Amino acid sequence: MSESALLLEIAGLNAGYGEIEVLHGIDLQVRDGEFVCIIGANTAGKSTILRAISRLVPHVTGTLRFAGADLAGRASHEIPALGIAHVPEGRHVFADMTVEENLLLGAFTLRHQPDLPARMDGVFELFPRLRERRAQLAGTLSGGEQQMVAVGRALMLQPRLLLLDEPSHGLAPKVVEEMHDAFTTIHRRGTSILLVEQNVGLALDVATRGYVLESGRIALQGSSAELNQNPAVRAAYLGI
Amino acid sequence: MKRWIAIAAVIAVAAVLPLLLNPTGYWIRILTFTLLFAAMAQVWNIIGGLANQTSLGHAAFFGIGAYTSTILLLKFGLSPWIGMFAGGLLGGIAALIIAVPTMRLQGHYFALATLAFGEVMRVIANVWTPLTGGPGGLSVPFMPPSVAAYSFKQLLPHAYIALIALIVVTFIFEAIRRGAMGYRLRxxxxxxxxAEVIGIDTTKVKLQTAVISGVLMAMLGTLYAQVAVFFDPDTVFSAASISIRVALIAILGGVGTAIGPILGALFIIPVEELMNDLFSASAAGLSQLIFGVILIAVILWRPRGFITVFDAMVARLSGRAGS
Known part of the structure; x- marks a missing residue:
């Protein structure tokens, strides 16, 4: 089996806020075209990994490379232009802007954007409900729809790597399922995904490979099938 | 199209109004200051309304502008028109210096830091006597009246200059608000x-806003100096009568809107004058108290500013026209 090129490479990553170190020596890779998930309990540091990639964490040491480029020393606003789109935890939409304006702002860093309507159509195909609500203020949408806006906004960048931070948190089960179907579609269209998820069962369902994070360290890693069969994972996270 | 006709009509009325007033009288002076303060509040509105950073130190830039052009005129005979741009440059530099350490602050913390900066400038102007004349202030020397020398016998030209300034800064405000920068700020x-994760450089955008606002505020300082003819550190660097007043005008009128500061100034400046005129002879200090009570009442009545009254009126008028 031939392996595709390394897209994201993290080695010996330590990260924290002020005096407190949250991540201790993380090694993690995402290959081109992979769908990888990070699972683990609350406060294990899952979100901090994504925030470190996006340069949103103040204190970071270790190697962070994306498609051959060193991420160290870059400012957070420079990251999207490299092809990394981040959907932060909690539905961070621009509440007083329309759905359309939210989506357009996602492609804001691109200088030449002749294909914006086509990109927006791509998002509407994925989330037909957003097409109906394109002129509505994002703040008036339901929680699930707001999450669709946040994901759609990230997709406007046509990223090589999509970072998803707890996208199903606080959503109704039916919406969660819809959301995960969308992620599978996005992956099939060729975008690599790094998903942080508390819902371990769902995460291992959609992702091909996973890392288990415990207290800021990688405790386990393997294919989703392996992790699904692992007795420790089953006991701790799947409640079986 | 309809919108542009309305704007043109308002400008035409504003352009005719000064001609109806006694050119040497009291009201033309109030009109000039109303227009000037509306422009100042509009400039404040760029940072206070669009970037949502409540500055209470805009007197710093205003005073820098007033002093720069006047000192250049006194020492080198330089026309205030040129001095205005020199002041704008210094105002922009000052804005950058204060913005770099304070832009990460929010809400009250930013307000207090800028308030302190304005006060520091007032103290410096008071003690740097060789340059600023100290507490004694500066008199703008009288020049033979001409447009090039920015010197006029009457107030009428000053009223028109203030009107043009107001129109210019209002267009700048609208251009920023509707442009890419406005979207970033929103x-x-x-x-x-x-905003951060979609690639907006938040620090850079806020710094740009602060510098634009600082440059324009300093340029308006020159306009003030030329009308007032005399000023001292406590007037142009005043926290109460400049910094807080321009913020108040914008907030009372409707923060973040182009019309807000104009409505605010049209109310505050004449009412304050009227109160002073009515009560200062009978009971000094009472006028300020009454003025304060009126401001509190207005803010309780319309917390989001006069703009809400204005919007309701426009809605009613256009509704009637439609039916």
Whole structure:
């Protein structure tokens, strides 16, 4: 089996806020075209990994490379232009802007954007409900729809790597399922995904490979099938 | 199209109004200051309304502008028109210096830091006597009246200059608000975390806003110096009568809107004058108290500013026209 090129490479990553170190020596890779998930309990540091990639964490040491480029020393606003789109935890939409304006702002860093309507159509195909609500203020949408806006906004960048931070948190089960179907579609269209998820069962369902994070360290890693069969994972996270 | 006709009509009325007033009288002076303060509040509105950073130190830039052009005129005979741009440059530099350390502050913390900066400038102007004349202030020397020398016998030209300034800064405000920069600022205002991850350089945008506002405020300082003819550190660097007043005008009128500062100034400046005129002879200090009570009442009545009254009127008028 031939392996595709390394897209994201993290080695010996330590990260924290002020005096407190949250991540201790993380090694993690995402290959081109992979769908990888990070699972683990609350406060294990899952979100901090994504925030470190996006340069949103103040204190970071270790190697962070994306498609051959060193991420160290870059400012957070420079990251999207490299092809990394981040959907932060909690539905961070621009509440007083329309759905359309939210989506357009996602492609804001691109200088030449002749294909914006086509990109927006791509998002509407994925989330037909957003097409109906394109002129509505994002703040008036339901929680699930707001999450669709946040994901759609990230997709406007046509990223090589999509970072998803707890996208199903606080959503109704039916919406969660819809959301995960969308992620599978996005992956099939060729975008690599790094998903942080508390819902371990769902995460291992959609992702091909996973890392288990415990207290800021990688405790386990393997294919989703392996992790699904692992007795420790089953006991701790799947409640079986 | 309809909108542009309305704007042109308002400008035409504003352009005719000064001609109806006694050119040497009291009201033309109030009109000039009303227009000037509306322009100042509009400039404040760029940072206070669009970037959502409540500055209470805009007197710093205003005073820098007034002093720069006047000192250049006194020492080198330089026309205030040129001095205005020199003041704008220094105002922009000052804005950058204060913005770099304070832009990460929010809300009250930013307000207090800028308030302190304005006060520091007042103290410096008071003690740097060789340059600023100290507490004694500066008199703008009388020049033979001409447009090139920015010197006029009457107030009428000053009223028109203030009107042009107001129109210019209002167009700048609208251009920023509707442009890419306005979108960036809105994004930061509505959700800083999301703005960051879509690639907006939040620090840079806020610094740009601060510098634009600082440059324009300093240029208006020159306009003030030329009308007032005399000023001292406690007037142009005043926290109460400049910094807080321009913020108040914008907030009372409707913060973040182009019409707000104009409505605010049209109310505050004449009412304050009227109160002073009515009560200062009978009971000094009473006028300020009454003025304060009126301001509190207005803010309780319309917390989001006069703009809400204005919007309701426009809605009613256009509704009637439609039916």
């Amino acid at each position: 994004a930061i205002k509505e959700n800083a975390a999301a």
